[in-house]
Amino acid sequence: MNILVTGGAGYIGSHTVRLLEKTGGKVVVYDNLVTGHRNAVKSSIFVEGDIFDSTLLADTIRRYDISSVVHFAAYSLVGVSMIKPQDYYHNNVVGTLNLLDVMLANGVNKLVFSSTAAVYGEPETSPITENVLKNPTNVYGRTKLIMENAMADYSRSYGLKYIALRYFNACGADAAGDIGEDHQPETHLIPLILKACLGKTDTLKIFGDDYPTKDGTCVRDYIHVNDLGQAHVLALKALYNGHESDVYNLGNGSGFTVKEIIEAAEAVTGLTAPKEIAPRRAGDPAVLVASSDKIRQDLGWQSEYTDIKNIIDTACHWHKKNPDGFAG
Ligand SMILES: NC(=O)c1ccc[n+]([C@@H]2O[C@H](COP(=O)([O-])OP(=O)(O)OC[C@H]3O[C@@H](n4cnc5c(N)ncnc54)[C@H](O)[C@@H]3O)[C@@H](O)[C@H]2O)c1
Numbered sequence: 001m002n003i004l005v006t007g008g009a010g011y012i013g014s015h016t017v018r019l020l021e022k023t024g025g026k027v028v029v030y031d032n033l034v035t036g037h038r039n040a041v042k043s044s045i046f047v048e049g050d051i052f053d054s055t056l057l058a059d060t061i062r063r064y065d066i067s068s069v070v071h072f073a074a075y076s077l078v079g080v081s082m083i084k085p086q087d088y089y090h091n092n093v094v095g096t097l098n099l100l101d102v103m104l105a106n107g108v109n110k111l112v113f114s115s116t117a118a119v120y121g122e123p124e125t126s127p128i129t130e131n132v133l134k135n136p137t138n139v140y141g142r143t144k145l146i147m148e149n150a151m152a153d154y155s156r157s158y159g160l161k162y163i164a165l166r167y168f169n170a171c172g173a174d175a176a177g178d179i180g181e182d183h184q185p186e187t188h189l190i191p192l193i194l195k196a197c198l199g200k201t202d203t204l205k206i207f208g209d210d211y212p213t214k215d216g217t218c219v220r221d222y223i224h225v226n227d228l229g230q231a232h233v234l235a236l237k238a239l240y241n242g243h244e245s246d247v248y249n250l251g252n253g254s255g256f257t258v259k260e261i262i263e264a265a266e267a268v269t270g271l272t273a274p275k276e277i278a279p280r281r282a283g284d285p286a287v288l289v290a291s292s293d294k295i296r297q298d299l300g301w302q303s304e305y306t307d308i309k310n311i312i313d314t315a316c317h318w319h320k321k322n323p324d325g326f327a328g
């Protein structure tokens, strides 16, 4: 397996790269570093490049004899996608279509794709199974759903074999403490709570306390980044073993409100985060909780990290060890 990992210098990508390397395959990270970090790529081959650069992509595929792609490269912030939709359609849709063109033109037909729980919108049932109606409430989710539909069409017409993984909320960090979540600016809940607890940021804003949930704050399903990474390893192996194109949810199956996550993080750190209630953030669904039964049954995936405090503790370890992230 010679694997090209687009976005492999990012948060989920860098963790997955580490797990892919353990399979013995050659891993080539391809990233333009727009949100990623060069020093998040520890031992793989690194090519600094953009998924829009067809020439460099094709050269990289040929040079390293690539036979599959794991595609993380994208913009992924719900809030920003509502303000800058053009950026999101361009990078996530046009960029991915370009990658598919270059792959197919160079005889590469295996792809693991980062999709998202945001494709569902406000689902009518919970936990969410893969077959329910998809009606995204934000631009980000729409860009990922467009690509899922395009890949299904390419699969039928051009022999693309893909597995789309719909992640719920990625969090935590590798136990080694040398890679972790470092977005500039950070917008994700768990790192923001930890930074507030550790005195690295101002008051944490709780986006809305008038949702139809038990304490009025949004419910999400938090999954450890290494459990996500392991699913990519299984998905890739399945494709090499002739698995047909498919789509899987990836979550823990437990929902936590924003307030519950804050309480858990405060318990883990023994510190208190300064916080205030703020208006709702545009595009946020009230509740997103996964059923991951399908990937368990089909690919034998299991989550290793099921306790939310344990998960937060791994993130805390990274933040304490690297108070300035990768810049430190
Ligand atoms: N973080 C989550 O909770 C979450 C949940 C669901 C889905 N996802 C998806 O997972 C993937 C990775 O997310 P992440 O949290 O690791 O984000 P990230 O921003 O840390 O990583 C994305 C990486 O892609 C690179 N990139 C972006 N555009 C590129 C381009 N045009 N060419 C080359 N490289 C480019 C960035 O530099 C970065 O290294 C994304 O596709 C995201 O939509 C993330």
Ligand SMILES: O=c1ccn([C@@H]2O[C@H](COP(=O)(O)OP(=O)(O)O[C@H]3O[C@H](CO)[C@H](O)[C@H](O)[C@H]3O)[C@@H](O)[C@H]2O)c(=O)[nH]1
Binding pocket: 076, 077, 078, 115, 116, 117, 118, 167, 168, 169, 170, 187, 188, 189, 190, 192, 204, 205, 206, 207, 208, 218, 219, 220, 258, 281, 284, 288
């Ligand atoms: O300062 C903050 C930040 C977040 N939140 C809330 O915390 C929850 C989680 O927010 P995140 O920004 O951490 O994550 P999202 O649920 O918005 O989105 C994440 O998970 C999604 C899937 O569920 C997408 O795939 C997306 O890429 C990924 O960023 C949301 O209810 C949000 O409103 C706050 O209250 N205050």
